[in-house]
Amino acid sequence: MSAHGINEWALDVTQPGLETWLEDHFRNHGLPRFFVWCIGVYDRRPLTEYGTVRMRTVLDTNLTALLVALRTVVAAAVEQRSPLRVVVVGSQASVNGGTDAVYAAAKAGCVAAVKSVAREYGRHGITANIVSPGPTNTTMAEVMGDERRRHYESTIPIGRFTEPLEVAAAAVWLLTEAPPAITGTVLDVDGGLVRR
Numbered sequence: 001m002s003a004h005g006i007n008e009w010a011l012d013v014t015q016p017g018l019e020t021w022l023e024d025h026f027r028n029h030g031l032p033r034f035f036v037w038c039i040g041v042y043d044r045r046p047l048t049e050y051g052t053v054r055m056r057t058v059l060d061t062n063l064t065a066l067l068v069a070l071r072t073v074v075a076a077a078v079e080q081r082s083p084l085r086v087v088v089v090g091s092q093a094s095v096n097g098g099t100d101a102v103y104a105a106a107k108a109g110c111v112a113a114v115k116s117v118a119r120e121y122g123r124h125g126i127t128a129n130i131v132s133p134g135p136t137n138t139t140m141a142e143v144m145g146d147e148r149r150r151h152y153e154s155t156i157p158i159g160r161f162t163e164p165l166e167v168a169a170a171a172v173w174l175l176t177e178a179p180p181a182i183t184g185t186v187l188d189v190d191g192g193l194v195r196r
């Protein structure tokens, strides 16, 4: 447990304390060279069935918490003159829209946030990119149901869902071997679903 009573490896990012948790973590373990944000919630709920409280929670989880985390890690990197590579997991929903307007809107906000960080802090040695998955074989995709899954499988050019390891491989590449000139971009990892 940290000094703030938060289990070091279990934190609800919608609750106050994310910034303090990160600052404690950097103090105890050093500033990271790489920062990956993968957290997300997806209700697959029509907009008309969203209550305002749940709407705020979905926005907070998918977007506000990311902004808080980016503010914290970028400020620390700038202060310590430390290079930093950021990767945020977005979603094809940010381009195509989706069956959850709140989720799609939050993911579109993530893209704008990352592009802004790339633009504002590039001269400080900070790169920031989005990895944007299509439907991927994780528990999140299970809410979709068989009919929607079949629809996607017939629509995705490679004829199948993305595997989590394919998303991870793209993130690792951006964090390691990718040229630093690649920043502020969105890398689609979706079997060809989004064609920009």
Ligand SMILES: NC(=O)c1ccc[n+]([C@@H]2O[C@H](COP(=O)([O-])OP(=O)(O)OC[C@H]3O[C@@H](n4cnc5c(N)ncnc54)[C@H](OP(=O)(O)O)[C@@H]3O)[C@@H](O)[C@H]2O)c1
Residues within 6 Å of the ligand: 011, 012, 013, 014, 037, 038, 039, 040, 041, 042, 061, 089, 090, 091, 092, 132, 133, 134, 135, 136, 137, 138, 139, 140, 141
């Ligand atoms: N699967 C897809 O089809 C798909 C498609 C496009 C984009 N994505 C994106 O891929 C990323 C990973 O999702 P996934 O598919 O791996 O889904 P997942 O299995 O549901 O994972 C979601 C993750 O977010 C964490 N999380 C949710 N709410 C949180 C909160 N309030 N505080 C802290 N952590 C929280 C969960 O932690 P716990 O396990 O502790 O709850 C879990 O680790 C997400 O950003 C998602 O939007 C997924």
